[in-house]
Amino acid sequence: MAENKNEILGQEIFKNVGGPENVSKLIHCMTRVRMTIKDYDKVKMTSLKAIPGVLGVVEDETLQVVVGPGKVNKVAQSMVDAVGVKLGEDFPTVSGNLSLEEEAAINKQKAKDKYNKPSKFKEVLKSISNIFVPMIPAFVGAGIIAGIASILQNLVTAGTLDSDSWSQIVAVLNIIKNGIFSYLAIYTGINAASEFGATPAVGGVVGAVTLLTGMNPDMPIKNLFDGQALAAGQGGIIGAIFAVWLLALLEKRLHKVIPDSLDIIVVPTISLLVIGLATIFLIMPIAGVISNGLVGAINFVLNVGGGFAGFVLGALFLPMVMFGLHQILTPIHLEMIDKTGSTQLLPILAMAGAGQVGAAIALWIRLRRNKEFVEKVKGALPVGILGIGEPLIYGVTLPMGRPFITACIGGGIGGAIIGALGNVGAIAIGPSGLALIPLIANGRWLIYICGLLGGYFGGFILTYFFGVPKEELQKAAEYDNISQKTNSHIVQELADDEGVTIELKSPLNGTVNTLESLNDGVFSAGMMGKGVAIDPLDGHVLSPISGKVETVFPTKHAVGIINDDVEILIHIGLDTVELKGEGFDALVDEGDLITVGTPLINVDLVAIKEKGYSVQTAVIVTDTEKFKSVEPEQLGKIRAGDNLIKLLK
Known part of the structure; x- marks a missing residue:
């Protein structure tokens, strides 16, 4: 009954603000439904204030309808559900006087895949893409800054640049870069909550839990499975996304059973406690067990050596990064540098990014008529070349599925080249891509470049011929057909002095x-x-x-x-x-x-x-x-x- 009352209240609010067609965006705070109104002349202010359940109305940059704590999230959710969008998303522009039910039908129809009914796996990939696509501009900007900082730092480490003159510049650039990369789990948690229908702020806190902020290093939290200390970031971005997905399921159930008057207090408290404990004592430890299990496998591969080891490590590195399993490699790098003066593992692992770059170029060519996709690739490629792989992974290859696999194999090809030629090491751990060149030991940077080219070409060839999904080709073909028809049939274009x-x-x-x-x-x-x-x-x-x-x-x-x-x-x-x-x-x-x-x-x-x-x-x-x-x-x-x-x- 409470849910029905909230839906009725939401419909009454819409009715008196000019309908959903007069709202461009809707969010809520602790007590208020906040709507961005297109035309205030259509708002019936007196009637709006008189609605039972409305405690007040505030006119500001947004129209704020006060309904009280606990109730506000349910009312706001019912309103966006009726329109067929999510909290904070732009409302679609429609014509005519459509009912809420009709608008919902229209928008849900638009949301369907027009090219192929998605499988569960594709839906998962699409959700991951939706989480990371809003962050791509930040990835691109911070990634380029990170690449510049890495090159400068590598030149300092190599002795080419004077440390006293350049160290502070590098430090400032890294501070800017770390604004997203150090706290990526938090941003991921916020966006994942929006994608799955949980409270964004609570999702951000769940993401932050994986950072283990406040843990005493002298008294670390132990892995329940093997007794080893948990490491910050263990479980990776995928672990954070999974935790927020569980959060969404729990919140939705709690909203149905918790009274409105207690909702704002009880739901976030129980949700954070339950999901926080699950993250720390289940999700992160499981990833830790997998990490520790991989140590032996990696050591075995390294002992085998040669092209086989290079291929396996180059191909598997990015999946390891996604699950936070790359943490196990840091002590291996440091041990190798301590004993031999360089880590021969890092140049091989850097080939994973090269495979992604090659795959992205292939997708750009094959799907070049899809202008939206091309714009995404154009922003992500320069950063990927500098060794920052997140935009390419989460915004380009992973959402399509197959290109991610062919890109990983391309990285394996680059790794095989370096592994076969051998004796290519880096004198410090840090970035990959072109930014790693100044750190290559003993002047063997030409071999490293050969590996990069192998990764580029391997990812390109495999993706070009085998990695482009049919539905994406169909989508691009439709763009192409429209473009051709535009040139021949759409309009009569006449050149004149003005345009x-x-x-x-x-x-x-x-x-x-x-x-x-x-x-x-x-x-x-x-x-x-x-x-x-x-x-x-x-x-x-x-x-x-x-x-x-x-x-x-x-x-x-x-x-x-x-x-x-x-x-x-x-x-x-x-x-x-x-x-x-x-x-x-x-x-x-x-x-x-x-x-x-x-x-x-x-x-x-x-x-x-x-x-x-x-x-x-x-x-x-x-x-x-x-x-x-x-x-x-x-x-x-x-x-x-x-x-x-x-x-x-």
Whole structure:
């Protein structure tokens, strides 16, 4: 019953702030639901304050509706669940007066994989990607700074640069870099909580638990399985993600049984205690047992030596990093440096990053038409070349699955080259990639470079031919097809003195009027973008552009189309969403590739008019802000296929 009350309260709040279409983002604090409002004129302030359960309303940068501690998280969660997004995510822009249920159906449909139904494994990889993609800009910036600091430090260590002059500069750069890399588990915990539906701040604390902050080194926490001391970071990023996933499961159960008045106190306390203990005494120790078990295997591989050892170590290093198992290698490095003056293990392990670089380049080439993906690779590659692998791992190869495997094998090839040629060591532990070159001992840096090239080419060849998933190729092909169709069919582009003019065709026979003539505040005010209104003569709706069908509303009264140049929304009738699809026959599905003149929807105009609804149709350029001007070509009578709207870039 409490859950139902919270949902009703959330719906009432939406109703009085102008509906979810008037909200661009929603978060909550300890007592308040905080909404970013698009148009405050639509907010019914008096009615909002009068809702039972609303304790007050505060107007600030966000509209803050006070509902009280304990209750606020449940009300806010019910509101974003109704819209189909997560807390803090941008609300989708929709047209018409849609109900919460209809908006939820639309957004959940958009969230589905349009290219292939994902397996459980792919869903896991997608979640991991969602956790790390928001951190990629920080990875890139901090990674480049880290690479510069590493090169400078290596030159200092090698004696090329004067320590007194450069050490403080290196220290400052490392302080900046450590802002993300030293506390990566915390950021991961926060983002994982958002992904899994837990409280972000609590997720950050769970991630921080893995750092063992405050543990007395003289009295370390013991591994329950073998009695060895736990090490900070044991369990790695994957361990932190798993712990936060458990947190999400526990929080959701507790929210259902804990009274609202106690929720804010009881839920985070129990959640942190239970998951914190599980992290320290189960998740981290299990990773520690695996780590200790690998010591013998690594020593065996090192004793075997040669190309075999190089391949195995180069191929397995990145999976070890993901699980925090690379911690076991530090004492091995230090022991080798102490006894021989260099560690021959580090140059081999550095090849793992080279394999990732090669794989990313291959993906860039094979999927180059997928512009969003290419932008991601462009940001991650320079950092990867400098030896910072997180952006490439978590943002590029791992989410696709197969490229991560081929990249690891490519790293094994680079490791095999160094292992076979032998006697390549580093005089200190630190970064990998190109930044490691100044630390290579005894002038054998050419062999190290040969290994890097082997890793690059190995990761590239294996990924290019065997590592690109079919669904990603299909996605890129669709981008390619749209681009080709754009060049040949979409628009008539005319070069002029001011820029490029794009002509959009009319989707209907009828009479063109200004958008302001529509009796709908959202459209007439241009909130959705500029465009025109058409009073249709018949019910055959054709595509005004070539591109891809982005959205077909469940009620079939509206369709969205995109291509490389423009985004179009065709909204048939006013308030026709209330007909729930009656009188509309959609002829296309989401994801379909279409050309100018492709039939989109057949509409029974007579039936719709008989039910008392206007059939006036809005044709809107939803990305109006991209253009210098969006103007009707003509008003009055028009035929389908005639020039309708002129866009000036």
